[in-house]
């Protein structure tokens with residue numbers, strides 16, 4: 151040990167020093183908290199595979215929003231569970247739908263809380279696919295675009311600050327951009343779920359959002375797990391069509407994709423720490439197999455270190471509490 155320069159442990163000796171030289175710090179402003187809004191009144195229904203997560207009817211959302219606000223979380227991502235479903239998913243643009251109702255309440259009470267909405271058809275179609283089907287059960291691309299644009303417009307009219315299309319149809323960003331611009335919403339940003347993989351990690355979400363496909367899977371529109379060059383093509387196209395922010399989803403198993411996207415485009419990049427990633431940690435922690443607080447902060451810091459500017463996570467409230475406790 152003749153080379154004092156090589157003593158890298160020197161900067162690890164105290165907590166203060168470690169805090170001072172840390173390269174990546176999770177911040178409250180990085181967090182987006184997903185919320186499931188169900189039709190009806192006086193409902194707060196627990197989601198089985200996601201302990202701590204509930205479906206709220208719009209009238210019960212107040213208590214949750216107050217907590218989010220109090221914790222200092224800057225943004226929520228809204229999903230809807232509508233009263234009725236049909237082949238076209240027409241409840242998606244019902245101005246009295248659960249997301250639209252929630253938006254009105256949210257904006258009335260907490261105008262500065264950013265309300266992002268998930269724009270997709272799978273929660274609203276009776277077949278559970280993310281667009282319109284042809285006779286063979288194939289999701290038709292171009293015919294689905296108009297529906298997505300109607301949904302996005304309905305959300306923005308109800309008060310959405312940002313729309314986040316998650317359907318993975320080609321051309322949806324330009325279609326939605328055009329619809330918003332035509333109606334004067336030129337300053338409403340689009341957060342594109344650009345590199346969204348056909349993932350087994352969405353399992354618990356489909357219970358939470360009631361959006362499991364009635365047959366087949368989503369592999370004909372969501373991305374194949376093995377692909378990263380294709381993710382860059384998806385992001386490039388969405389940016390060219392007018393996306394203001396891009397997203398990689400899921401997060402932890404796809405950190406290399408987050409890094410490639412951030413390094414290549416330098417765009418505001420979101421990562422979605424999805425339901426299955428949440429459920430795994432919750433399940434292990436419930437058995438005392440993992441220290442939940444530690445692995446939550448470790449996971450979110452790793453997602454940020456990979457290049458995410460924003461992290462959509464069911465752990466947002468826990469992380470906010472831990473940031474306060476440790477900060």
Ligand code: PBG
Nearest residue numbers: 270272316351352355424425426
């Ligand atoms: C809607 C949508 C899904 C998720 C977000 N938006 C499910 C899917 O594509 O099947 C997954 C989120 C999660 O697992 O937490 N298309």
